[in-house]
Amino acid sequence: MRILAISHLFPDLKEKRYGIFVARQLSEIHRLGAEISVIVPRVWCPGLLRHTERWKNYDHKCPLCRFEGIEAFSMPYLRLPGNFYNRWSGLAAFRAMKSKALELHKSRKFDVIYATDFFPDGDAAARLAKYLKLPAACLSIGVDVNITAHSSGIIYRHFIKTAKALDGTLACGQSVADRIKAVTGKSPLCVYGVLDLEEFSPAPDKIPARKELSLPPDKTIALYAGYLTKRKGVYELVEAIYRVQKKCQDLLLVMCGAGPEETALRRLIREKGMEHTVHMAGEIEPERMNKWMQASDLFVLASNTEGMPNVVMEAMACGLPVVATAVGGLPGAIGDCDGAILVQPENVDNLEKAIVKVINDNQLRADMRIAARKRAEEQFGVKRNAILILNYLRKIVEEKKAKQKG
Structure with missing residues (x-):
């Protein structure tokens, strides 16, 4: 053809x-x-x-x-x-x-x-x-x-x-x-x-990836990857992480991406004293994105609107538990999946609670990893x-x- x-x-x-x-x-x-x-x-x-x-x-x-x-x-x-x-x-x-x-x-x-x-x-x-x-x-x-x-x-x-x-x-x-x-x-x-399910796959050990990316070995890393724009809910995400860090002090949010809100976000992070809680990684080469996911513990997305974001599927293929907003194609694709927790958009309280829930429950996180990878293998290849x-x-x-x- x-x-x-x-x-x-x-x-x-x-x-x-x-x-x-x-x-x-x-x-x-x-x-x-x-x-x-x-x-x-x-x-x-x-x-x-x-x-x-x-x-x-x-x-x-x-x-x-x-x-x-x-x-x-x-x-x-x-x-x-x-x-x-x-x-x-x-x-x-x-x-x-x-x-x-x-x-x-x-x-x-x-x-x-x-x-x-x-x-x-x-x-x-x-x-x-x-x-x-x-x-x-x-x-x-x-x-x-x-x-x-x-x-x-x-x-x-x-x-x-x-x-x-x-x-x-x-x-x-x-x-x-x-x-x-x-x-x-x-x-x-x-x-x-x-998704290439071999390229995006769970790492048996996160430490080598963290060492390669100069990320701390002892932190719980929540990853965001995407365009830095208001539509992606980046301000709601930073506010939620600001609250979560008070309950989970070893948390590190890694934000991969660039966009029109980057300068304002960096200023907000400084004003809130979150320099050691939020790491702005900048634009990441597509062929390197899997490494950042393999180095992380969970994936977070607070978008106000979406289609079916590829980064969510990539994260699940890497075995990452996902906390995201119930927008666009996400409820239909992963709303019934035990590897993800969906919350309403622009609801910082529920976003905060979902992130804390995943971080504080090791067994839940382990179960979510298995379910996330399974969904990726079934539908996202x-x-x-x-x-x-x-x-x-x-x-x-x-x-x-x-x-x-x-």
């Missing part, structure tokens, strides 16, 4: 974790025998604007990372920042990529278009499918359907139009799948995870989900052919 993938979520040399799950997923689909070309829509930004706060993260000239079996093409397109422009971002991306897509299609004869995220990728894919006369499917990552689609009535109506125009939809989590089905009348394929996706894409191709013959 020859697949034309469209994904603005794709790592580059500046942000190597951005869209890493998409790259891993596509690489595994390639290993199953598919030929894959990827068009990566990237917001075009003049050099002068990249010095401003609002545009500093847009750099369409930064080289894309390379992955086995994937040929990726950077495709700059013009759009303004902010959710309002999502109504037209797919159209802008389509106009930018259609000539390249046609050129590739003439030489490679694609069977299907596969997009990730409705805005702009799914929108552009639906338009491109009509232009190239190909079937198209889109994977919802969660935030697109749960948040972006509801930012205005105009955008929501456009989301419905796009979802109905596609030949197939996939969803990261059952709650996301239910929302898509409510507007299309068809059940999306529900998939989780793009990259090969399992790549097979599901590839079979689903084959199915919509056959259905499209049958419809055309009929």
Whole structure:
């Protein structure tokens, strides 16, 4: 099968974790025998604007990372920042990529278009499918359907139009799948995870990893990994840890990641006198993330909104007990798993209690480790989900052919 993938979520040399799950997923689909070309829509930004706060993260000239079996093409397109422009971002991306897509299609004869995220990728894919006369499917990552689609009535109506125009939809989590089905009348394929279960696996001994990462051997380490933004609940997490440290004095919170709230967080940590309780590790190379998880005792995530966060699945694969908020795809994926405790978002009291509960009960923590790894093996492995996706894409191709013959 020859697949034309469209994904603005794709790592580059500046942000190597951005869209890493998409790259891993596509690489595994390639290993199953598919030929894959990827068009990566990237917001075009003049050099002068990249010095401003609002545009500093847009750099369409930064080289894309390379992955086995994937040929990726950077495709700059013009759009303004902010959710309002999502109504037209797919159209802008389509106009930018259609000539390249046609050129590739003439030489490679694609069977299907596969997009990730409705805005702009799914929108552009639906338009491109009509232009190239190909079937198209889109994977919802969660935030697109749960948040972006509801930012205005105009955008929501456009989301419905796009979802109905596609030949197939996939969803990261059952709650996301239910929302898509409510507007299309068809059940999306529900998939989780793009994990290498050998790379992300429990360490028999945490000490070597801690020594390698210069982490203290005698602390109870709670790990956060993700973008440092308010949407990730980082301030609620720091407040909860501030309270927990009074009851669990050997606690160390390690925060891996960068983002717009980093400077303010560092200032808050100093003001609260938490320099010895919170370690800001900065941005971590994707291939090193497993080491940080193998060195930790539990994983914490206080997000206000999510799709199905890959870091939670990575942590569970490493046998880490998880304390997280019940948002996005998390309740459907791990709400019934004994390896995780979910609390309501923006509830610091419950977050604090859950973290204390895991830290203070050694037997609970041991049981959670086993249950977390088991759930990862059952649902989060990259090969399992790549097979599901590839079979689903084959199915919509056959259905499209049958419809055309009929």
